[in-house]
Amino acid sequence: MKLRNTLLALTSAALAAVSPAIAAGSSSDGHHHHGATAMGEAGQTSQVTRTVQVEMRDNMQFVPSKLQVKQGETLRIVVKNAGQLTHEIVLGSEKDLKAHAELMKKFPEMEHAEPNMLTLAAGKTGALVWKFSKAGVVNFACLQPGHFDAGMKGQLQVSPVKAAAKVANKEDIHAH
Ligand SMILES: [Cu+2]
Numbered sequence: 721m722k723l724r725n726t727l728l729a730l731t732s733a734a735l736a737a738v739s740p741a742i743a744a745g746s747s748s749d750g751h752h753h754h755g756a757t758a759m760g761e762a763g764q765t766s767q768v769t770r771t772v773q774v775e776m777r778d779n780m781q782f783v784p785s786k787l788q789v790k791q792g793e794t795l796r797i798v799v800k801n802a803g804q805l806t807h808e809i810v811l812g813s814e815k816d817l818k819a820h821a822e823l824m825k826k827f828p829e830m831e832h833a834e835p836n837m838l839t840l841a842a843g844k845t846g847a848l849v850w851k852f853s854k855a856g857v858v859n860f861a862c863l864q865p866g867h868f869d870a871g872m873k874g875q876l877q878v879s880p881v882k883a884a885a886k887v888a889n890k891e892d893i894h895a896h
Pocket residue numbers: 776780806807808862863864867872
């Protein structure tokens with residue numbers, strides 16, 4: 721009897737220990753991954769390979785609104801607010817940006833301080849340093865209330881690099 725109770729206790733203890741791990745695992749798989757991995761990572765100033773300029777205007781446009789990037793590049797994105805309104809640039813997936821824009825309508829005072837975003841008062845210039853480690857599209861938008869809906873958004877198209885041979889090792893196996 722005592723043994724059985726101990727076993728039961730052990731089993732449930734083991735289950736209790738394991739199930740949070742399972743729950744965490746499945747939720748992180750089922751849930752979309754948060755921005756940082758899908759779109760790259762905060763870059764190091766010392767690794768900047770190229771500087772690009774983007775202007776934010778009161779007609780709800782980024783100029784340019786489309787930029788080409790090579791996978792692996794670390795860009796210094798110099799952003800100038802050429803308007804009279806406050807604007808901001810936020811890098812993210814379309815889905816995250818949309819959700820964030822909705823949130824901004826509810827909390828317009830929300831402060832932004834993340835490496836993937838920059839808020840600028842009229843006439844100000846600032847810079848983001850971002851490493852584009854994944855090929856694909858990284859969206860950006862202004863999330864000041866109403867600006868996203870007015871179309872203030874753009875895209876960084878990150879083209880894959882040839883060294884991706886490593887990634888495509890299925891294709892590589894028959895190469896010899
Ligand atoms: Cu704006």
